[in-house]
Amino acid sequence: MRIGLLGTGPWATMVHAPALDGHPEVDFAGVWGRRPEAAKVLADRYGVPAHDDVDALLADVDAVAVALPPAVQAELAVRAARAGRHLLLDKPLATTVEQGRAVVGAAEEAGVASVVFFTSRFQPEIDAWIAEQASVDGWFTAYAQWLGAVFSGGDSPFATPWRREKGALWDVGPHALSVLVPVLGEVRRVAAAAHGPGDTAHLVLEHAGGASSTLTLSLTAPEAAAGSAVELRGAAGVTRLPASGQGALEAYGRATDALLTAARTGRPHPCDAAFALRVTRTLAEADALLGAGG
Template sequence: MTSNASAPVRVGLIGAGPWARAMHAPMLAAGPQTHLTAVWARRSEAAAALAGAHGAVAVADVEELFERCEAVAFAVPPAVQAPLAVRAARAGKALLLDKPLGADLAGARAVAQAVAESGVVSQMVLTKRYHPATRAFLARARQTKVTGARSCYLHGAFLDGEMATGWRLKEGALLDLGPHLLDLLDAAVGPIVSVRATGDPRRWVELSCRHENGAVSQASLSGAVRLPRPRTRIELLGESEEVVWDSAGAGHQESWPLLREEFAAAVRSGVPGPLTAAHGLRLQELIAMATP
């Protein structure tokens, strides 16, 4: 790893699909804290196109990608991410990980264990957590005694379009959207100690969460409902005035600067933030608890 603490972190990207094109590649290439150096994907033509669009190099395999970077970002299905993240951690690379951490609890545990044993920095891309509005909401939540909470994450991306494929259609909203909402409820209300689920994750699933402080929260998840725009909302209720967070008008791009800055700072200092692979494992444990 470079000794120049102010130098951009050299990041290799694994994946060249819709999320890599829309988020990872432009965010990492924009800098100044990071520099996108290389892209690898199972479809070499997609990797070449994405790398060329952002001044990076398309590489033939992950070992070559590891040689060209000091951190690895993942934009691939969870069943692909988990084993490659283990390899990257063992190669001494910092990890920028997508959610869910693995396709199942065993995969998630393998990643978290590899990170712990290798001592590398890890950070989860829970995009909403890096938005200024979310940070303001969580700051207010910390000053609020919550009795109960209602929340939802709803959209129609599983009905058609680029996201209506593969693991998302098979596993549904619990594994795809659940990490986001459980993470926010855990942070806003208090640590979740139990989760119960009813419904079909491929259509609509309801979660009932019990928190360490005695509060109860509800979460509605669906990727198969037609809406004008995605709807993510949390309402915190108690003896004082309600505290509400709503994603309306909050674009992903507004989260990129803080996400990039915090990841680069963690890599350069060697001190990870709170959203590590261990946190990703905790979210996966909650999802496993809720799996119908």
């Protein structure tokens, strides 16, 4: 499959480009970026064309991998789907439900495959744990902590404008939901939301399966406190999310495998744009509650 990359930021440079270049079933076919000079630097590194025009790249590929801010991603994903190109997207799908619906609608209308890169879902140990817990009945409650130190000091390459604007809710919230929803069921309601220090958000969710969950999300945690944890409690006892032995680069390779399979078989992947839209709905509901004081 010929895949072109949209985006030239740190995630594109550190993960998307090397993963696409190293994948045995992918022809890394070109780069487009909002900064043409950065697109040329990244494209030259892998010996692929740099495109000044998005439509020129779309005309030369079978699929696009997107590493752009969510609002930009949503707009270009619609454009790519309407051109008949499969979609390898990043989380969050979009930062409004309307944008997310537009992506899902365009992909469905064009009959193209979509996979959204929720990192944990493409790490083998975590994926296996999720599948195992989803088969267990009687979960009562869960908590998830996703704490980053992006804004705690230093010059993190991930302290990007969209993260400064949208905060941890939209950046790491999708990771927590991607683990909890397959186990506890869809989020029926955001029961409460409250601000913590910095961009920290605390959420209480009610799930369709009857369980509740609490989430603590932050990009302003002290470096010594950074990390993620998920714990489930129910009739079967207590279980905790395992650590993964694979990083983002390997996980992105598995996400690429998933797109290839979905495109070949026509069967949607569990982490497709439709799932990502449901995550966006929950985040938008939580955002509205936070804006209204919880």
